[in-house]
Amino acid sequence: MNTVPLNREQVNKIVADNKIESLGKASIREVKKVINDVEKAFDFKFVRMEMGIPGLPTVKVGVDAQIQALKDGVSAIYPDIYGTLELKQETKRFVKNFLDVDIPEDSCVPVTGSMQGSFASFMTVTRMDEKKNKLLFIDPGFPVQKQQCRILGIETETFDVYQYRGEKLREKLESYLVKGDIAGIVYSSPNNPAWFCFNEEELQIIADVANKHDVVVIEDLAYFGMDFRKDISKPGIAPFQPTAAKWAKKYILMISGSKVFSYAGERIGVIVISPELYAWHTDYMKKYFAQDTFGRAIVYGTIYALSSGTSHSVQYGLTAVMKECNEGRYNMVEGIREYERKAKFMKDALVENGFEIVYDKDMNVPIADGFYFTFNYPGMTGEQTLNELVYYGISAISLDITGSDQQGLRACVSLVPNDMLPVFAERVKQFNIDHKK
Amino acid sequence: MNTVPLNREQVNKIVADNKIESLGKASIREVKKVINDVEKAFDFKFVRMEMGIPGLPTVKVGVDAQIQALKDGVSAIYPDIYGTLELKQETKRFVKNFLDVDIPEDSCVPVTGSMQGSFASFMTVTRMDEKKNKLLFIDPGFPVQKQQCRILGIETETFDVYQYRGEKLREKLESYLVKGDIAGIVYSSPNNPAWFCFNEEELQIIADVANKHDVVVIEDLAYFGMDFRKDISKPGIAPFQPTAAKWAKKYILMISGSKVFSYAGERIGVIVISPELYAWHTDYMKKYFAQDTFGRAIVYGTIYALSSGTSHSVQYGLTAVMKECNEGRYNMVEGIREYERKAKFMKDALVENGFEIVYDKDMNVPIADGFYFTFNYPGMTGEQTLNELVYYGISAISLDITGSDQQGLRACVSLVPNDMLPVFAERVKQFNIDHKK
Numbered sequence: 001m002n003t004v005p006l007n008r009e010q011v012n013k014i015v016a017d018n019k020i021e022s023l024g025k026a027s028i029r030e031v032k033k034v035i036n037d038v039e040k041a042f043d044f045k046f047v048r049m050e051m052g053i054p055g056l057p058t059v060k061v062g063v064d065a066q067i068q069a070l071k072d073g074v075s076a077i078y079p080d081i082y083g084t085l086e087l088k089q090e091t092k093r094f095v096k097n098f099l100d101v102d103i104p105e106d107s108c109v110p111v112t113g114s115m116q117g118s119f120a121s122f123m124t125v126t127r128m129d130e131k132k133n134k135l136l137f138i139d140p141g142f143p144v145q146k147q148q149c150r151i152l153g154i155e156t157e158t159f160d161v162y163q164y165r166g167e168k169l170r171e172k173l174e175s176y177l178v179k180g181d182i183a184g185i186v187y188s189s190p191n192n193p194a195w196f197c198f199n200e201e202e203l204q205i206i207a208d209v210a211n212k213h214d215v216v217v218i219e220d221l222a223y224f225g226m227d228f229r230k231d232i233s234k235p236g237i238a239p240f241q242p243t244a245a246k247w248a249k250k251y252i253l254m255i256s257g258s259k260v261f262s263y264a265g266e267r268i269g270v271i272v273i274s275p276e277l278y279a280w281h282t283d284y285m286k287k288y289f290a291q292d293t294f295g296r297a298i299v300y301g302t303i304y305a306l307s308s309g310t311s312h313s314v315q316y317g318l319t320a321v322m323k324e325c326n327e328g329r330y331n332m333v334e335g336i337r338e339y340e341r342k343a344k345f346m347k348d349a350l351v352e353n354g355f356e357i358v359y360d361k362d363m364n365v366p367i368a369d370g371f372y373f374t375f376n377y378p379g380m381t382g383e384q385t386l387n388e389l390v391y392y393g394i395s396a397i398s399l400d401i402t403g404s405d406q407q408g409l410r411a412c413v414s415l416v417p418n419d420m421l422p423v424f425a426e427r428v429k430q431f432n433i434d435h436k437k
Numbered sequence: 438m439n440t441v442p443l444n445r446e447q448v449n450k451i452v453a454d455n456k457i458e459s460l461g462k463a464s465i466r467e468v469k470k471v472i473n474d475v476e477k478a479f480d481f482k483f484v485r486m487e488m489g490i491p492g493l494p495t496v497k498v499g500v501d502a503q504i505q506a507l508k509d510g511v512s513a514i515y516p517d518i519y520g521t522l523e524l525k526q527e528t529k530r531f532v533k534n535f536l537d538v539d540i541p542e543d544s545c546v547p548v549t550g551s552m553q554g555s556f557a558s559f560m561t562v563t564r565m566d567e568k569k570n571k572l573l574f575i576d577p578g579f580p581v582q583k584q585q586c587r588i589l590g591i592e593t594e595t596f597d598v599y600q601y602r603g604e605k606l607r608e609k610l611e612s613y614l615v616k617g618d619i620a621g622i623v624y625s626s627p628n629n630p631a632w633f634c635f636n637e638e639e640l641q642i643i644a645d646v647a648n649k650h651d652v653v654v655i656e657d658l659a660y661f662g663m664d665f666r667k668d669i670s671k672p673g674i675a676p677f678q679p680t681a682a683k684w685a686k687k688y689i690l691m692i693s694g695s696k697v698f699s700y701a702g703e704r705i706g707v708i709v710i711s712p713e714l715y716a717w718h719t720d721y722m723k724k725y726f727a728q729d730t731f732g733r734a735i736v737y738g739t740i741y742a743l744s745s746g747t748s749h750s751v752q753y754g755l756t757a758v759m760k761e762c763n764e765g766r767y768n769m770v771e772g773i774r775e776y777e778r779k780a781k782f783m784k785d786a787l788v789e790n791g792f793e794i795v796y797d798k799d800m801n802v803p804i805a806d807g808f809y810f811t812f813n814y815p816g817m818t819g820e821q822t823l824n825e826l827v828y829y830g831i832s833a834i835s836l837d838i839t840g841s842d843q844q845g846l847r848a849c850v851s852l853v854p855n856d857m858l859p860v861f862a863e864r865v866k867q868f869n870i871d872h873k874k
Contacts, residue, residue, distance in 0.1 A: 027727075029737075058512040066512070066750075067504050075495040075503070075702040075754075078695075112549050112704070112744040119743055123588065148742045151560065151725050153590075258515075265512040265749035267549070288588050290464075300466075305585045306556055307549040311748045312702035313503075317512075 004427050005391035005434065006042055014038050023390060024383025024398040027143075028052075035395045047424045048415050049396045052192065052372065055414035056262040058317075059335060065320030066266070069313040079309040082299050083110040083270075087315045090322040091270045095253075097235035097326050098225070101245045107278060109299055110310040110318070113267035114222055114256040118186075119148050120306060121252045121271065124298040125184040125216045126154050127288040128280065132215070136176050138187035138206075139403030140194050142220070145186065146403070157182065160405040165196075166363055170205045177213040185210055188220035189242070190227050193402045193410035194359035195372045197227045200242055207247035216277060217244045217251040224260045225333050227368045228340040233333035235326055250277040257314075259371065260332050261321050266314040273298065342413040342421065343369035349425040350375050353432035358399070358408035374399060376408035377435065385409055388435070392427045441864050442828035442871065443479055451475050460827060461820025461835040464580075465489075472832045484861045485852050486833045489629065489809065492851035493699040495754075496772060502757030503703070506750040516746040519736050520547040520707075524752045527759040528707050532690075534672035534763050535662070538682045544715055546736055547747040547755070550704035551659055551693040555623075556585050557743060558689045558708065561735040562621040562653050563591050564725040565717065569652070573613050575624035575643075576840030577631050579657070582623065583840070594619065597842040602633075603800055607642045614650040622647055625657035626679070627664050630839045630847035631796035632809045634664045637679055644684030653714060654681045654688040661697045662770050664805045665777040670770035672763055687714035694751075696808065697769050698758050703751040710735065779850040779858065780806035786862040787812050790869035795836070795845035811836060813845035814872060822846055825872070829864045 014037045020026050023034060031050045039046055082088070091108035095101050111117040122145075126133045135149060137158040149156050157176050164172040176182055185206060189198045198206070210217045221241065225232050230239040245251050253272040258264035278295030289297040303309065324330035347357060347369065358374035361367060377385045382398045386409050389396065396409040416424065451474045457463050460471060468487045476483055519525070528545035532538050548554040559582075563570045572586060574595040586593050594613055601609040613619055622643060626635045635643070647654045658678065662669050667676040682688050690709040694700035715732030726734040740746065761767035784794060784806065795811035798804060814822045819835045823846055826833065833846040853861065 053515055054513060056513065057510055063507050063512055067507055070500050070504055070507075073494055075500055075751075076491060076493065076699045078490055078701045079704075112748075115741075115745040116743060127588070144742060147727070147738065151564070151738060151742050153725070262513045264515045267516075267744055267746070267748045288590070290584070301584065301588060304552075305581060305588050306553060306743060307704055308552040309704070311549075311704045311751065313750075314512075314748065 004393050004430055006038070006044065006393065008391055010041065011038055011391055014041060022383055022387060024381070024386045025400065027401060028397050031395060031397055035390070038390070044393060045420070047394045047420050047427065049394070049411035049413065051415060052412045053415055054259055054262045054264050056336065056338065058262045059321045059330065061324050061330065062261060062263060062317040062321040066313045066317030069316035074312040074316065077312060079312040079315060081304045081309045083108070083310065084315045084319065087270070087319045090319050090326060091272070093326045094322045095272055098232055098241055099243050099245060100238070100240040101243065103272060104275060106295070107273045107275060109271050109273065109303065110315055111269050111271055111303065112307050112310050113258065114220065114254045114269040115144070116267070116306060117254040117269050117271045118145050118218070118220065120298055120302045121184070121218050121254070122148055122154060123152055124294065124302050125218065128282050128285050128294060129183065130284045132181055132183040134181050134183060136182045136185045137403065138185065140191065140399065141186070141188060141403050142192050143401055158403050160403065162359065162404070162406055166202065167205070169202055170209060173206065173209040177209055177215055180213070182213070182215055184216040184218045186218045186220070188222055190223040190368065190370060192222060193372050193399065194374050194404065195370055196359050196362050196367050198242065199362060203242055203244040204247045207244040211247070211249050214250070217248040218254070219244055219251060220254045222254070222256045222259055223371055224255055226259065226336060226339065226370045228333070228337060228370060229368045231333055233331045235328050245274065248274065250274055250280065252277065257318050260336060261318070263314070263318065266311065266317065268310065268314045268318050339371050339413055340369045342416060343373055345421050346411070346413060346416070346424060347373055347375070349428050353428045354378065354436055355428070358406050371414060372410055372412050374406070374408050374410055379437070382407040382409055389431065392431045394424070394427055441830050441867055443475070443481065443830065445828055447478065448475055448828055451478060459820055459824060461818070461823045462837060464838060465834050468832060468834055472827070475827070481830060482857070484831045484857050484864065486831070486848035486850065488852060489849045490852055491696055491699045491701050493773065493775065495699045496758045496767060498761050498767065499698060499700060499754040499758040503750045503754030506753035511749040511753065514749060516749040516752060518741045518746045520545070520747065521752045521756065524707070524756045527756050527763060528709070530763045531759045532709055535669055535678055536680050536682060537675070537677040538680065540709060541712060543732070544710045544712060546708050546710065546740065547752055548706050548708055548740065549744050549747050550695065551657065551691045551706040552581070553704070553743060554691040554706050554708045555582050555655070555657065557735055557739045558655050558691070559585055559591060559621070560589055561731065561739050562655065565719050565722050565731060566620065567721045569618060569620040571618050571620060573619045573622045574840065575622065577628065577836060578623070578625060578840050579629050580838055595840050597840065599796065599841070599843055603639065604642070606639055607646060610643065610646040614646055614652055617650070619650070619652055621653040621655045623655045623657070625659055627660040627805065627807060629659060630809050630836065631811050631841065632807055633796050633799050633804050635679065636799060640679055640681040641684045644681040648684070648686050651687070654685040655691070656681055656688060657691045659691070659693045659696055660808055661692055663696065663773060663776065663807045665770070665774060665807055666805045668770055670768045672765050682709070682711065685711065687711055687717065689714065694755050697773060698755070700751070700755065703748065703754065705747065705751045705755050776808050776850055777806045779853060780810055782858050783848070783850060783853070783861060784810055784812070786865050790865045791815065791873055792865070795843050808851060809847055809849050811843070811845050811847055816874070819844045819846050826868065829868045831861065831864055
């Protein structure tokens with residue numbers, strides 16, 4: 001096996017052969033491809049942190065229920081567009097048990113992954129009011145959500161929230177919403193890529209400003225339960241997953257099955273639409289929809305048109321997993337705590353060897369250890385850090401492609417095997433020896 | 438049990454309670470809801486023909502393979518956006534074996550049902566050339582495809598092909614394409630709702646006109662293999678499923694798993710993109726896509742944004758079914774011939790009792806018996822026939838909502854149980870006794 005640093009010229013040639021100017025500007029999939037090529041050329045195993053992919057098996061009770069549903073013949077029957085009754089009911093309970101929010105089961109609609117959830121939300125929210133046709137993204141964020149807007153021809157506004165935490169967020173949001181052309185505010189918490197979490201004060205600010213300007217809050221809960229500083233796993237008992245739904249009038253929550261239940265392969269999630277948003281109707285929506293309320297439009301208009309609903313068998317799978325959580329038999333937080341342990345080890349190794357964590361605090365509180373973290377080497381841009389790290393057998397993505405104004409990299413811990421953790425520490429140490437001034 | 442005709446006032450009240458002016462103008466789902474209510478109020482079982490839903494179990498080898506894939510853990514792993522290698526390879530073979538068309542495996546991309554296939558196709562085809570932003574539908578057709586365009590803000594042109602079969606089709610298509618604003622021509626063959634099939638001469642005309650004006654042919658093969666006049670089930674042996682792909686340069690074929698393999702519940706289909714279309718690039722597409730060819734744009738741009746690809750386990754299921762067909766172990770035509778037998782019985786009963794088949798011929802050849810047929814009672818509009826038939830315990834949908842200019846109804850045979858066939862014949866007979874002049 002080769003040792004680090006790898007031969008620079010040879011690595012550079014592979015990058016050039018992939019027609020990539022600099023890895024620090026490359027997309028996730030481009031980085032993946034280059035690292036595959038480098039690993040092959042050097043017969044050398046990287047510590048791979050570029051992909052945000054869950055690395056655990058799906059919760060077993062879910063797979064078992066999905067298999068049983070297939071044996072029962074659901075694969076032949078079109079799923080109802082609005083979802084199976086059982087999944088709607090378990091989602092309603094789940095939202096009450098773990099978010100402490102009361103909603104009717106009609107508000108809960110399965111989607112073909114949160115990817116479809118955001119696509120459907122963006123598409124419907126911007127077609128309700130002729131004047132409100134833009135989306136405001138609180139960045140950094142998941143790049144594909146901006147790609148969804150680009151394809152749909154939806155204009156976006158964005159800002160990096162790094163300098164606007166706490167009460168400062170109110171004025172910043174006001175400065176956009178006051179223009180009157182924003183239909184919805186989009187953010188994820190825990191945040192992809194920076195892993196910060198909005199606290200309750202900030203979530204209430206988002207809701208207040210949105211309510212004032214009659215704007216829809218679109219909250220991406222892709223990393224539900226993964227702020228490991230708080231154990232939200234006990235049904236009906238505080239603490240709960242923090243959410244703007246406690247205060248917002250018009251909101252959509254996106255709950256993904258991919259991360260918390262490791263159900264990424266089957267493309268399953270649910271969206272939760274607030275009753276006030278569900279009942280909202282406008283004259284302008286008739287241009288796009290045969291339905292006369294937002295709720296009916298997103299279900300029978302948008303989601304029907306996107307894929308005729310969500311795969312039938314996996315709805316049974318997700319129902320079973322949620323039921324286990326609701327009844328206290330499965331602890332979803334314990335099921336994914338391995339990510340926390342890995343993140344702590346890796347962040348410690350980095351900090352001990354001269355690196356710094358970029359998004360390091362929620363106001364005055366250190367951020368959680370979890371699925372992602374951000375880091376950088378002092379005196380370098382994020383792009384430079386990534387380009388150098390590759391010679392040391394470590395891959396990640398640059399924050400440049402996530403809407404962040406900060407210099408640094410995003411790392412995802414999930415695909416790093418346990419036996420690579422000491423290897424990671426050694427490589428980071430060598431990097432620091434070679435680069436410290 | 439009640440006898441026909443049912444009490445008219447009571448039926449009329451249920452229709453009015455559903456806030457429906459006339460069943461002849463109602464959507465499929467509205468008809469379904471009213472008939473549910475009528476069945477319940479009268480404790481009376483209808484011959485239900487309004488929904489186009491497969492009524493057979495999924496091909497077993499597919500379900501077995503899907504279950505095995507779940508046991509092997511695929512549910513945890515994001516599917517590749519462009520589909521599993523095995524499904525791409527089997528689709529390539531399937532297209533060669535049953536359509537007699539050669540394409541590379543890259544051209545074959547799984548989708549979350551043909552619903553996603555058409556959405557993705559419409560969205561991408563109309564974002565390639567600023568001037569070509571409309572779609573031309575050869576009607577009658579599947580109403581939801583127009584709904585997809587409406588939501589996307591895509592303008593459509595349509596005409597009822599009833600009067601334009603054969604060589605007349607060329608001039609009619611020319612009259613639209615000559616304007617230069619059509620990006621794609623959309624049609625299904627076998628046709629939903631009318632069940633006519635374009636013959637090879639007509640498919641070549643569509644391809645010729647499209648080639649002349651550099652327009653994409655979007656062929657919906659939802660009812661693959663279901664023109665039972667020709668047995669296309671022998672791999673590599675004529676006759677083949679007729680397709681414009683034999684002559685068109687830029688085309689997309691949509692092959693649904695829902696009907697021919699009764700796999701509707703899992704939302705699985707494949708689209709086949711011609712190599713010339715796949716490689717097509719324009720400057721204008723940069724407005725919407727980061728990719729520089731149509732093929733990469735529809736896969737990594739559109740399909741990624743719509744749902745991050747297609748559920749993983751069912752890709753294994755469809756692969757297994759296609760492999761069985763490709764290797765001659767499963768006869769897909771025999772698997773669904775029950776629809777033919779039912780259609781023949783029901784059409785005979787109607788014609789014997791004074792009804793007429795509306796779309797009755799492909800040029801000079803009687804149309805096939807299959808999943809759908811169209812019919813009407815002489816001297817009545819389609820709306821009147823439907824409103825009257827409901828008193829006789831028979832439901833269908835009006836052709837008015839399908840883009841057809843003809844008077845009549847669409848019937849789907851799949852949900853009619855065998856033991857209801859004699860009941861259907863009796864009710865039709867009674868209808869004729871009560872209405873003939």
